[in-house]
Amino acid sequence: MTNATSFIERLEGAGLRVTDQRRAVAALIAGHPGHFTEAELEREVQRSGSRIGRATLFRALELFAQLGVVERLDLPSGEHAYVRCEPSHHHHVICLRCGRTVEVEGCGMPELIREVAARTGFQVERHRLELYGICPTCREEIA
Amino acid sequence: MTNATSFIERLEGAGLRVTDQRRAVAALIAGHPGHFTEAELEREVQRSGSRIGRATLFRALELFAQLGVVERLDLPSGEHAYVRCEPSHHHHVICLRCGRTVEVEGCGMPELIREVAARTGFQVERHRLELYGICPTCREEIA
DNA sequence: GGGCTTGCTGAGACTGAGTATCATCATCGC
């Protein structure tokens, strides 16, 4: 799907080392259309023949999350998952049936946030919005 | 803060049993201005002299969450927490400094959701919005 | 009040995510 190169460029840009493990993780993530858990990624790593320690996998995910190319999600089930995404501000629409995820660029929140700030006195600094639904493909399959 | 009675009424309304344990948990939650984790609640239970098993505590929290009088949050840190809240649709503004939480009634999302649905083809069924910032009290303390 | 049914509780064992440690290894700038 997306190219793993941008992951590597981000590493270099931040002065971090480009290791075989990080390259492998980047390649696997780049090929993912939807969200995935650490456990799933771990299985894929094994299937692909790489040998990467669990700790390293967690570290790589956290690292890519900090670099903004991966985002950590909290699924309604309570599980933690990750999605590959662009570093710009955006939100995700997540399919409840197949897990496919689409980024929504731009965000209609600023007005809403201004209103809430005025009403509550809070200085709103960050927000988090996730939309859940059924993707077009699944809708066809159900119909 | 809020009254624990509504918790009990909800239990009765759903045909569930009103036990000492549930009453104690309800009373503790009702006295909470902000969010709290299960571990914190557990400590408070002990301090209050009640003897409630951990499993029961988890069950009570899940139950109250289903009844809509408590909501489960995922803090930016990755921790899970709970807040006491009204059963109607709303969102939370959460203070990053002290954890104090305010409900925001009403929700400016419908338009945004319609737009996203049109743009992505998803049938959006659920959403989740959390706002994080600094509450008025903390702003004063910092200034 | 006194049974009865059924839902609720809790001790304890268990699972599984995520973290800490630290000796060893590999990257990359020189």
Added chain:
DNA sequence: GCGATGATGATACTCAGTCTCAGCAAGCCC
């Protein structure tokens, strides 16, 4: 190539949350 430093991974560990199952009590009907 060398060396400083950052990255890795085996292992042990912590801690949230779940499961089980025998015993208990809420609420109902008399």
